[in-house]
Amino acid sequence: xxxxxxxxxxxxxxxxxxxxxxxxxxxxxxxxxxxxxxxxxxxxxxxxxxxxxxxxxxxxxxxxxxxxxxxxxxxxxxxxxxxxxxxxxxxxxxxxxxxxxxxxxxxxxxxxxxxxxxxxxxxxxxxxxxxxxxxxxxxxxxxxxxxxxxxxxxxxxxxxxxxxxxxxxxxxxxxxxxxxxxxxxxxxxxxxxxxxxxxxxxxxxxxxxxxxxxxxxxxxxxxxxxxxxxxxxxxxxxxxxxxxxxxxxxxxxxxxx
Numbered sequence: 001x002x003x004x005x006x007x008x009x010x011x012x013x014x015x016x017x018x019x020x021x022x023x024x025x026x027x028x029x030x031x032x033x034x035x036x037x038x039x040x041x042x043x044x045x046x047x048x049x050x051x052x053x054x055x056x057x058x059x060x061x062x063x064x065x066x067x068x069x070x071x072x073x074x075x076x077x078x079x080x081x082x083x084x085x086x087x088x089x090x091x092x093x094x095x096x097x098x099x100x101x102x103x104x105x106x107x108x109x110x111x112x113x114x115x116x117x118x119x120x121x122x123x124x125x126x127x128x129x130x131x132x133x134x135x136x137x138x139x140x141x142x143x144x145x146x147x148x149x150x151x152x153x154x155x156x157x158x159x160x161x162x163x164x165x166x167x168x169x170x171x172x173x174x175x176x177x178x179x180x181x182x183x184x185x186x187x188x189x190x191x192x193x194x195x196x197x198x199x200x201x202x203x204x205x206x207x208x209x210x211x212x213x214x215x216x217x218x219x220x221x222x223x224x225x226x227x228x229x230x231x232x233x234x235x236x237x238x239x240x241x242x243x244x245x246x247x248x249x250x251x252x253x254x255x256x257x
Contacts, residue, residue: 001032001119002034002069002070003033003034003069003071004036004069004071004072005033005072006073008042008079010210011075014210015213015214017234018233021233022073024240025111028124028125028240033073034069036066038064039065040058040061042058042059043058044078044082044086044176045176045177047082047086055086056091063097071108071114072107073109073110075210075233076110076208076209078138078141080110080140080141084145085145110145112150112153112232113145113150124154126154126159126237126243127158127159127240127242127243127246128158128235128242129159130159131235132163132202132204133155133160133163133204133205133206134163134168134202135162135168135206135207135232136205136209136212137168138172138212151206154236155232155235163201166196166199167192167196170193171193172193172215173189174212176211186215187219190215190216191219191223193216197226202227204229204230205226206232206235207232208232213230
């Protein structure tokens, strides 16, 4: 299968290792991965700010860039939800673009759903035994895409102990523009969320959403202490490398993307 990686702005600008880990993981699973260099922002910030004409222009550009890929894989749930849930809505008044938006929505997947539901595997060849992991459900991935089972299935198949936080489905307070417009409320939401995270005694906090990890990781850094904050793609790839080292009986070098 040939897929295109939609890296997203946060991965491109702040978390490039997430993009690298996503590509390595997919190639490890036998997937041919391409990276269309013309890709830009999906238009979500403009959409959330009410600038729908700008968001529409970004959406049409995105449709052009990713036309023809068997599938588009996105390491961030919020951007995947923009394409899947909001592009058809934005373009519904143009029959041609609406049809293209619906088609692309059907070919766009967050990383966990693509691996589990499209490739049909939960075991990616990772070894996360001994890891105590708590998973944060990003609002967009959970509520717009229904992503909940698949990331946990991947973690458990890798041998991780998944420790559920009672507020796993509660917003972390990032919300894109929300954290900018209402920083005090946003920070308070993160503090409350992290109280439950710490109570799990997990050593790793993971998620599919870079914005949420930036919010929670930043709050943990300011507070001092707490679990390691790492994206699901990086965590799984770390587990793959660990299994490879154990199978070879020693250390192995990191493969190229």
